[in-house]
Amino acid sequence: MFDTITLGQYYQTDSLLHRLDPRVKLVGTFVYLISLFVVDSFAGYLLAGLFLAVMIMLSNVPFRYIVRGMKTIVFLLLITVVFNLFLTPGEVIWHAGIFKITREGLTFAIKMAVRLSLLILGSSIMTLTTTPTQLTDALESLLRPLKKVHVPVHEIAMMMSIALRFIPILMEETDKIMKAQIARGADFESKNIVKKIKSMVPLLVPLFISAFRRANDLAMAMEARCYRGGEGRTKMKPLVYHGRDRVAYMVLLAFFAICILTRIFF
Amino acid sequence: MGIKIDDICFEYERGTAMQVTALDHISAEIPDNQFIGLIGHTGSGKSTFVQTLNGLLKPTSGHIYYNGEDISGEKFDKKKLRSDVGLVFQYPEHQLFEIDVLSDVMFGPRNLGLSDAEAKKRALEALESVHMPEKYYKSSPFDLSGGQKRRAAIAGVLAMRPKILILDEPTAGLDPKGRDSILGMISDMKKKLNMTIILVSHSMDDVARYVDRIMVMGGGKLLYDDEPVKVFRHVQELENLGLAAPQITYIMKLLREKGLDVSTDALTVEEAAAEIMAHRRELHV
């Protein structure tokens, strides 16, 4: 059951976006995020929305999967909208009792909602078309210059990918430990804060101990297979730029430039 | 008295594309004071099944009755069920967490609302039933050997005084001595304490010599439910399920094929030896 859950829910299929180098996608998502804060007009958001729509089409991922990412933030979205709607000072256009909505509040709330939605959808596209392994490889490659200032880039990337590998395993183990303790009468559903924290002990202690044991075993296994850090390592799946990646970079550049232009002229 | 399982089904990920039927119309009765072996290969549904018996999992259809009451009923006391039906998971030592063995074994009784004094009393009884040497009572559970840790974990469930004790692969990962030791301890427990014990395993050899009744699961169904001797006669069907009859059964079968007219019902080495010698005596009459 847990094996089907991957972080960000990678959707396996073939598409232009799937075939792009993960570095392009990582950089692209970053650029897109920034662009959402650069544009500040209806035209700008329309442009950003259109760009996203094109990306969704190019990804061959069914729409319902893309929208899944929204489910998690629907609540946050609602709160943001409500707060901005009712608490922004300015020209009042509607009121009922102590509740009042201002024009500024309305525009701000809409802007926030649009930004958040595009943000989430944009990041979803990336995680839906890129495997966690590809992402960590991309990160390792992009951060390589930091090695010069003694940042342990390889080690960080290795840690991240091992952590990702073990998340489903630890989740399953948590489930098992919980069940074992429930079978001994433990109660994890208490509403009392103090009780709730106390009830975590029989869950967390065994989990930590298990995690450390796994780490120990894994370290031994890695050493047995001659792992000695990043020095001298080759790659089975090295990241190589293709023509389509270069084109993608140029498209991103163009998109960003247009965003800046809309900011200036609209 | 006991548990009645009435036509239960259980599906994982119900209503999704990944739906898996783990239990497929299972009916059975678990009476008091019986020693039952539950056999099935990995994926047969045996782990899911035992988790429905103490209410950890709710069947997607069908009913389970404990002492006549439906356990999914609104008024049903789930906590009482959990203490009456004790479940020891595989590698139970992974649940140990307290500062010393005694405190860990007291966890269960404390959760039942018992006083410290009463909890301690029960813990001491449980630790004695699992033959845990007294010198370890105040040790950290993490300082014990694998076999001792397992006993401590089993004691933790025993301290709840269950009427039905389910042990999921209690010999997993143990060496031959550890295995014999745990099985012997469980057999002793069965004799001294009045309870039903369900031993879940995929090893017929382990189970054959101890149990009164064997339930065989495969593909979510309950395929056989009978005395050991009768179940092991279906050697071919068991093999098709990815299981095996006890080694002794195969030995006796071969001897029979080669012309020695011995019964294939022997389940242990001692029974087999007796059977062969008896057969030889018959020949010389």
Added chain:
Amino acid sequence: MIKIQKLIHDYIKRDDEGNVAGTQRAIDGVDLDVKTGQFIAILGHNGSGKSTLAKHLNALLFPTEGTVWVDGMDTSDEKNLWEIRREAGMVFQNPDNQIIAQVVEEDVGFGPENIGVPTDEIWKRVEESLKAVGMWEHRKKSPNRLSGGQKQRVSIAGVIAMEPKCIVLDEPTAMLDPNGRKEVISAAMKLNRTKGITIILITHYMEEAINADRIIVMDRGKVAMQGTPREIFSQVDRMKELQLDVPQVTLLAHELRGMGLKIPDSILTKEELAAALLDVQTGQNSDRGADSEKKEAAHGDQN
């Protein structure tokens, strides 16, 4: 391939401040010789020192005293470390805790990546290794979708991708079900037979040791017995003392011998037992035949 002389290993216990609180002698004077291409099984109860011994074979542990040579290289010499680990690969007990990657083929490639094998060559080795253990069709899967036996086979593939001369398997089947155990042991045996890789199997399941060329039985840090499976398992009482199992057939034969039946003492398979029992029967029948012939002759004489 492997040579061990007078090996002693002490585990040092430290108290909370890091001071030495005591030592525990896990290996107490072991000598061992393993020739290339052999299939050796090391049996022993938990605590006999067999796992500690295994870790010396690929320099995960260093001798407190004595020497261990792997393919002529001394394990205590630091400069040999990585070459030794490449030549003597190791598969551990817990199927989950030795898989690094999220995709089977990537995990098999982990070892070659570490030793600097060029990308193309890595792919070749990954394919060969996965095919050798029968896991090639599963190469794109996540390890979480595999059974225990399959995971262990992937780990074996990960080791042979480094082209070792010897594989040490440290209780690889302890956490598996009977089917998984069969899968793993037959994969190991196949590698031994077809590629001549030396296999050292640490286990406490005697049915796995039965096919070994040689069995070494450990007890309290020493080698208690050494010999062929037949030699070892026929010593039923000694094995019981050492807290180990013998095959049920051997136990049965032992029991029957105890009841007076004259059958050989080194029976390992049920076929052998059947043959022995039939021999005894026909032997007695022919005795009886001889008796009755004598009776007839005597009777005939009387006429």
